[in-house]
Amino acid sequence: MYRTKDGDEIFIIDGHVHLWDGRPENWRNVHGQQFIDCFYGYHSFLQPKDKQWAREKFYHYGAETMHDDLFVRGYDDMAIFQPTYLKDFYVNGFNTLEQNAVLKAKYPDRFILNGAFDPRDGEAGLAQLEQDVETHGIKGVKLYTAEWKGDSKGYKLSDAGAQTFLAKAEALGIRNIHVHKGPTILPLNRDAFDVADIDDAATSFPNLNFIVEHCGLPRLDDFCWIATQETNVYGGLAVALPFIRNQPRYFAHVISQLLMWLGEDKLLYGSDYGIWTPDWLVEDFMAFEIPEDLTQETGAKLTLQAKKKILGLNAARLYGIDVEAQKAVLADARRPVAAE
Amino acid sequence: MAAGPDTPRVLEVWARLDSVTDPELDEPVTELGFVTGVEVAGDGGVHIRFRLPTYWCAANFAFLMADDMRRAALSLPWVTAATVELGEHMYAEAINHGMARGLAFRDAFGDEADDDLEALRRTFILKAFQRRQEALLRHLLEAGRRDPAALRALDAGGLRGLPADAPGRRLVDRYLALRDALFGASGSAFVDTEGVAVTAEAWPDHLAGLRRVWINTEFNGALCRGLLAARFDEEAPALDGEPTLADFIRRARRDICLPHPASERGENAQDHVA
Numbered sequence: 001m002y003r004t005k006d007g008d009e010i011f012i013i014d015g016h017v018h019l020w021d022g023r024p025e026n027w028r029n030v031h032g033q034q035f036i037d038c039f040y041g042y043h044s045f046l047q048p049k050d051k052q053w054a055r056e057k058f059y060h061y062g063a064e065t066m067h068d069d070l071f072v073r074g075y076d077d078m079a080i081f082q083p084t085y086l087k088d089f090y091v092n093g094f095n096t097l098e099q100n101a102v103l104k105a106k107y108p109d110r111f112i113l114n115g116a117f118d119p120r121d122g123e124a125g126l127a128q129l130e131q132d133v134e135t136h137g138i139k140g141v142k143l144y145t146a147e148w149k150g151d152s153k154g155y156k157l158s159d160a161g162a163q164t165f166l167a168k169a170e171a172l173g174i175r176n177i178h179v180h181k182g183p184t185i186l187p188l189n190r191d192a193f194d195v196a197d198i199d200d201a202a203t204s205f206p207n208l209n210f211i212v213e214h215c216g217l218p219r220l221d222d223f224c225w226i227a228t229q230e231t232n233v234y235g236g237l238a239v240a241l242p243f244i245r246n247q248p249r250y251f252a253h254v255i256s257q258l259l260m261w262l263g264e265d266k267l268l269y270g271s272d273y274g275i276w277t278p279d280w281l282v283e284d285f286m287a288f289e290i291p292e293d294l295t296q297e298t299g300a301k302l303t304l305q306a307k308k309k310i311l312g313l314n315a316a317r318l319y320g321i322d323v324e325a326q327k328a329v330l331a332d333a334r335r336p337v338a339a340e
Numbered sequence: 341m342a343a344g345p346d347t348p349r350v351l352e353v354w355a356r357l358d359s360v361t362d363p364e365l366d367e368p369v370t371e372l373g374f375v376t377g378v379e380v381a382g383d384g385g386v387h388i389r390f391r392l393p394t395y396w397c398a399a400n401f402a403f404l405m406a407d408d409m410r411r412a413a414l415s416l417p418w419v420t421a422a423t424v425e426l427g428e429h430m431y432a433e434a435i436n437h438g439m440a441r442g443l444a445f446r447d448a449f450g451d452e453a454d455d456d457l458e459a460l461r462r463t464f465i466l467k468a469f470q471r472r473q474e475a476l477l478r479h480l481l482e483a484g485r486r487d488p489a490a491l492r493a494l495d496a497g498g499l500r501g502l503p504a505d506a507p508g509r510r511l512v513d514r515y516l517a518l519r520d521a522l523f524g525a526s527g528s529a530f531v532d533t534e535g536v537a538v539t540a541e542a543w544p545d546h547l548a549g550l551r552r553v554w555i556n557t558e559f560n561g562a563l564c565r566g567l568l569a570a571r572f573d574e575e576a577p578a579l580d581g582e583p584t585l586a587d588f589i590r591r592a593r594r595d596i597c598l599p600h601p602a603s604e605r606g607e608n609a610q611d612h613v614a
Contacts, residue, residue, distance in 0.1 A: 031430065034395035038567070041394065045566030217559040221552040240559070247562060253555050 001327075002075040002282055002311070010286070010308055011323045013112075013315035014079040014278055016178075016213065016238040016270025019066050019103060020095040022059040032089040042275050046242040051277060061274050063103045071110060074278035076271070077312065077330060078321065080112040082142040082178055082213075101136055109329050112319055114140040114178065117169070119161035120149050126168050133172040139319055140176035141169060142213075145197070156194075157201035166205050176209045176318050177201075178236065181216045181223070195223045202230040209318055211268060214239045215258060224261030234318070235262055237310070238270035244284045252290050256300040264306035268315050282311065349380045349418070356412040357388070363401055363464035365561045366471055369409065373572055376427070384420035386413045391427045393568035399431045403445045404461060406435055466533045469522060471557055472515040473530060474550035479511050488543050491530060496520070499529035 002010040022036030040058050047053075053061070061069075070076040081100040085093045093099070097115050104111040115138040117129050132138055146154045155162060157179065166177065181195050195216040202210050213236040216223030227233040235258055244251040258267055269285070271278040290302050316323050357378070360369045369375055369390065377389040388409050392402060406424045413422035424439045426432045431449075438448025445457045477491070485491060494502075496516060504512055519531070528537035538546045 031395075034428075034430070037571075038394045038396055041567040041570035042563070044570040045563070217556065220556050220559075221549075243562070250555075250558060250562070253551070254559070257552065257555060 001077055002286060011312040012075050012077050013312040014076040014271050015236055015268040015315050016082050017079040017273040018095045019063060019100055026090045026092055028089055028091050035089055039275055047276050048245060048280055067107060069277050075282040076278045078110055080114055082114050083116045085116060097132060113138055114142055116142050117165050119155055119165045120152055129168060139174060140178060141174060142178045144180045156197035158197040166201060170205060170208055176211060178211045178213055180213050195219050195226055198233060199226040202233050206232060209234060211236050220257055224257060227262045234266045234268060236268045236270050238272040241281055242276045244288060252294050256290055256294050256298045259300035260298045264309050265314060267310045269311045350378050352416055353378045353386055353413055356416060357409055360408040360412050363404055365564055366468040369405055384418050386419050386422045388424045392429055393564050393571055395428060395430050400460060402426060403435055406439050410439060467553060467557055469518045470550050470553040472518055474554050476511045476515045479508055494529040496525055496529050
């Protein structure tokens with residue numbers, strides 16, 4: 001919970017968090033090391049110097065550190081797990097639904113569990129999805145369309161296989177499809193920034209919400225155009241938001257474009273924890289004002305109401321969270337510690 | 341017999357490599373610190389070693405840069421053969437193998453590689469053209485040239501002849517180099533990606549479009565530069581503590597081309613960073 005100077009309470013749902021195991025003993029091969037080291041590069045670049053972690057901590061910060069960073073030292077009230085399996089690189093997987101479920105069991109009111117699927121897994125993948133919904137009641141999935149798999153150099157949501165999975169997901173009660181369209185984490189052949197397949201899927205599945213993580217950057221203009229056409233397309237701010245500290249002018253341009261094209265009802269905050277931590281991200285975002293000259297140019301305004309929506313209310317709507325009821329639940333959970 | 345590291349031939353190759361840019365960042369691979377070594381054999385064979393910001397950098401861009409470096413070296417009349425070697429990259433083996441045999445991307449990566457690398461190259465050249473124009477226009481506006489009609493009336497020669505300080509001169513030269521290569525040396529200075537002069541009505545949309553290109557490319561550009569610094573700074577101590585010739589050349593070039601510390605972020609970033 002973030003409180004403004006005027007005592008306004010802002011309920012915060014972090015749309016993008018991870019609990020990973022990047023330790024050497026979990027590396028299956030050199031890719032495992034290179035993957036976590038690349039993440040560490042992101043951390044070293046945009047996490048403020050005085051809040052940076054040693055590499056060993058970054059490899060494995062553990063469940064309790066995560067809980068405290070998000071909900072005690074940070075302002076998050078709830079957080080959405082977005083899994084990244086990478087079983088080809090990590091013996092036990094990098095950041096899986098099963099691992100996340102352990103923390104969810106301990107703090108059931110804090111976390112929302114999301115799953116994942118890959119259309120190239122075929123029948124086995126469909127069966128797994130069914131089982132994940134049954135076991136964990138997931139309402140969302142995270143997809144990596146640019147991922148290389150065997151001989152495949154990625155897939156598109158418009159592919160027949162992907163359409164089968166989306167139909168299955170909808171039938172199982174899944175509502176939110178988070179799609180990674182942003183910086184290239186895995187190597188690619190085709191243009192993985194291409195967001196055109198989102199348009200196709202969003203039209204074919206009007207009852208699903210498509211949250212484009214990292215806002216389709218660096219294809220922001222294409223993404224904005226599609227999101228304007230489709231009422232069920234959203235933008236996730238993970239990775240774009242951390243620019244707010246050392247390149248605020250750049251962040252102002254990005255958020256202005258997003259507000260102008262998508263509007264404040266279609267954007268979701270995400271820290272991408274443990275790459276970055278929610279404490280400074282939320283503080284900076286709450287303090288942020290779009291420079292006057294940019295407002296004149298685009299007409300975009302980042303009001304307090306817009307900030308509330310982006311930081312929590314929009315995600316609450318997508319995941320069916322009753323914010324007032326949830327506040328009461330969390331307040332009860334805190335009471336023994338708060339000792340008021 | 342290999343020539344010594346400081347022979348004129350080695351320096352000639354380095355000079356040619358200055359013309360090779362990262363397609364996304366539009367900055368020379370030499371200034372970015374990607375090139376780690378150049379060797380020249382007695383028979384005119386050249387071997388170039390390079391590295392990238394991450395192990396995961398897109399294979400197609402890596403292949404493009406390797407191919408461009410090979411071509412740049414081969415453009416020297418005395419070069420008999422050129423090989424390029426990428427280090428610490430997920431697809432280093434496929435790329436190095438492809439380079440050694442002069443394969444096309446498609447052949448180096450097998451049937452699954454469905455990219456048209458030439459189309460990709462063209463796409464990114466046009467993006468670079470737009471970025472350079474945006475950076476230049478922003479500079480001119482900040483320098484007080486605020487009359488859109490006067491800017492639109494400039495032809496390429498007129499732009500070249502404008503009085504400019506050193507940073508302004510670099511922006512003009514870089515823009516015109518690409519503009520001339522794409523659309524010839526005559527005509528309006530400021531044209532769209534088809535080479536057509538921008539009309540008065542279209543001017544505001546043209547500027548807004550350039551701005552969006554900058555926002556798009558700067559996102560990846562900023563990440564690349566950040567990751568590059570994080571990866572290479574860490575690895576620097578591993579080089580036996582002794583700077584290599586490549587380090588000296590790179591540093592010397594930076595000092596000449598980019599006199600302000602802030603400009604190491606690249607001209608576009610510098611223009612916009614608050």
